[in-house]
Amino acid sequence: MKNLKFLDRVFFLVNSLIATMLLLSFLLPYVSPQSIPEFTILSLFVPALLFVNVAFTIYWIIKLKKQFLLSFLVLIFGWFFASPLYKISENASALNSDLKVMSFNVKTFDFFNNKKKVENTKNGFEFIADQALDILVLQEYYQLKKNKLPYPYRYIKLRSKRSKYGMAIYSKYKIINSGSLDLKSTGNNIIFADILKEKDTIRIYNAHFESLKIKPNEENFGEENSEKLIGRVAQAFKRQASQTALFLNHEKQWKGKKIICGDFNNTAYSWMYHEISKNKKDAFIVAGEGFGKSYNYWFPLRIDFILTDEAAIINQFKTFTEIYSDHFPIRANINW
Template sequence: MKKRSIFNTLLFFINSILATGLLLSFFLPYISPNSLPSLTVFSLFVPFLVLINLGFLIYWIVKLHKNVLLSTFVLVLGWFLAPPLIKFSNKEVVLTNDLKVMSYNVRMFNYYKWNDDVTTEQKIYDFVNNESPDVIAFQEFYQSDMIDIKLPYKFIKTKSAKDKFGLAIYSKYPIVNSGSLNFENSANNTIFVDIVRNHDTIRVYNVHLESLKINPNKENFGEKDSERLFKRLANGFKKQADQTERIIQHEYSWKGKKIICGDFNNSAYSWVYKKLADNKKDAFIERGIGLGKTFRYVYPMRIDFILTNEDANINQFKTYNKVKLSDHFPIMSRLNW
């Protein structure tokens, strides 16, 4: 009995630390990475903290122990303060006049052969064409000679005239305007197009915020030690903050219908997400099902998003978590106004 009591005391101590960490993380979206970059790194670990606290909750419930109140309190608070980690089944309303928008980080169509399957590039084209989106935003795009996307209009922006890497937007509808924000001192960028559909002009942003260069297959995520990793992540978050402010400033001048999608390289519990999602609907939150995991990592990280105007109707959202052709899963939403 005494040993069991000591074990529960130690377990509750660990529970208290992780519950406090989760509680504090609810305030991270209100802290700019430019003011406290080291602190904002913890936004990446919120899904992990949620799952761990759920584990403690289940353990204390099974034990019928009063310690269950701590994780229960923090998780219930998070339900009201933070974006959901998991969404349960929602009724889908599929309309024939929906705009089908897809976002997909294709990891340069396997240009560097991270996948041994030499048919990966063609499989990505086949997948996209079979799903038949009206608009698709590609991150980590490579301007390959094999490109076979069955959409008539496109805007491709590479980092330089000689470089074939960058971003692309393909559209079923005519593109009447396009541009690039041209992030400085970064391999990442954001581009936009204005498409005309049913006499409506819709602006679509393809966002790829600063990469944190996380390699889940290497020790310390590809860094020599934890201290260097932490510093690298903090610097990455600061760049993301500057890039986010640039996007917000640019999109502010557009008062019409808009879609902001892409790879934010950060979670829904971050400052950059909160800023970009302000006064917008998140397609996953509106119509998503499950964990919404978009990055192929050991725990659920949702870092790819589709956002749109608050007056839009989002009728469907899908994460293609069985399509393992990149280190990201493609996402698609059906919406209209």
């Protein structure tokens, strides 16, 4: 510090604070939101913390200063112990027998027919049809008069008898069993459907965990009072923890093949992801590429997931960039 100019001393103090925050964030998978909910909010900002620490490392290296070691060593630690932020493609060849699965938070189909909101001439229903999917899993589903998703089998769970809002699982294969966990005091839910593919029964979960109700296009996430924002998000994370426990209790009763799709409303650096992904494969980590950004925000938030049991073989994974919602659709080719 003695050999640094005043401005560089200020930079290093800021660097030290951000490096410490990133280091602490590596503890997030082991800290339940039920115990320290305010701390778990940090999981949303891990991607940004990683970028800033990379920037500080480059800055100090350019200036030939040993201060680069601070962020560099924290990043190296994260390389071994945290979920990857960026993946180089490891896609294998797709097989005809692959189960092609897409998970998509469609935001009640708000942008599906509005071509002014999308980057190409196709609407959202045409985009989905082009994917030739076997399984389509939708969050924030809305029951339209003219349903343009021609699948022979479906399980749709609406919030209530009078509501048109809910969750949906569409399938090319026969659905032989289905159900809902009926999450209480929330518009979110977890549903499942057991499909019969040849002689295999595969359970498909569609999970939409408690929403944070963040408005990314508004100043300060839509809140004038930052304390109110923190309190609201912390409360949402506590609900996510309760919903995670409910899901895990239900899931452990199924011993067969399974795929968990959904909008977790949290990142791969969170406690809930750590608990749900135990003894499972994350399709993005196995076969994805890039940042896997699934939420339309200024830094890469991956909050939508496709997970499988450990026996599954994930041949391909893709995160699409077409804008038909505030989420981007994700697709995986899965086999056993």
